[in-house]
Amino acid sequence: xxxxxxxxxxxxxxxxxxxxxxxxxxxxxxxxxxxxxxxxxxxxxxxxxxxxxxxxxxxxxxxxxxxxxxxxxxxxxxxxxxxxxxxxxxxxxxxxxxxxxxxxxxxxxxxxxxxxxxxxxxxxxxxxxxxxxxxxxxxxxxxxxxxxxxxxxxxxxxxxxxxxxxxxxxxxxxxxxxxxxxxxxxxxxxxxxxxxxxxxxxxxxxxxxxxxxxxxxxxxxxxxxxxxxxxxxxxxxxxxxxxxxxxxxxxxxxxxxxxxxxxxxxxxxxxxxxxxxxxxx
Numbered sequence: 042x043x044x045x046x047x048x049x050x051x052x053x054x055x056x057x058x059x060x061x062x063x064x065x066x067x068x069x070x071x072x073x074x075x076x077x078x079x080x081x082x083x084x085x086x087x088x089x090x091x092x093x094x095x096x097x098x099x100x101x102x103x104x105x106x107x108x109x110x111x112x113x114x115x116x117x118x119x120x121x122x123x124x125x126x127x128x129x130x131x132x133x134x135x136x137x138x139x140x141x142x143x144x145x146x147x148x149x150x151x152x153x154x155x156x157x158x159x160x161x162x163x164x165x166x167x168x169x170x171x172x173x174x175x176x177x178x179x180x181x182x183x184x185x186x187x188x189x190x191x192x193x194x195x196x197x198x199x200x201x202x203x204x205x206x207x208x209x210x211x212x213x214x215x216x217x218x219x220x221x222x223x224x225x226x227x228x229x230x231x232x233x234x235x236x237x238x239x240x241x242x243x244x245x246x247x248x249x250x251x252x253x254x255x256x257x258x259x260x261x262x263x264x265x266x267x268x269x270x271x272x273x274x275x276x277x278x279x280x281x282x283x284x285x286x287x288x289x290x291x292x293x294x295x296x297x298x299x300x301x302x303x304x305x306x307x308x309x310x311x312x313x314x315x316x317x318x319x320x321x322x
Contacts, residue, residue: 250288
């Protein structure tokens, strides 16, 4: 065995040992968080939580690392550190103080006017995300995570992952259950293609439901669960906020029905609904 190979194996062994020790320390210092199976809270009043995810890319750590690198003042957790052990990623982050909005609404602790205030504060965060631009090397790619990889696929009910797609139109062809872009062209009007193609690519939180919105004193405290966030056409965010379902209902849902997103996003949202069988989110 040559010296280089010995060094490589030694480094791999040390890395495996370090990640094992990190994972073991996390297990000892944390406990399951309420009813969420993959979130653990830390003991000893340490204000951290850990998310356990059975994937090694497109993780919460990738998203938080990217978002904090932008310099935007966003109400999101701070990444403490992450490690991978046997194909599982452990993401340790600061715990956002407050209660998830869904629980607060179910208890009747939020009046409709408070919901409006919190929703507008979330809208302000979305406006900040609108300022982010894709790295030049990835320009044009969609359904792409912060790490440059695939994301859960709504066509397969999020049980599989797909992407990145080389263009907005390729993504919509997939979501419309067309075999390819050529088949989509047979059924979709050219004007619809133009509207979809004019929609800018933005960084989107695809599951911005009330249980991922943390509130405190009737104001937004933070937004969590960024692991499936990534680069999408901006109309994707409109779909996420206007699809009636658990966690997106009541006064929250009605706020986003009336809220006006940027003109290109609104136009592409309407255009996409002319051929989609179901919401893409």
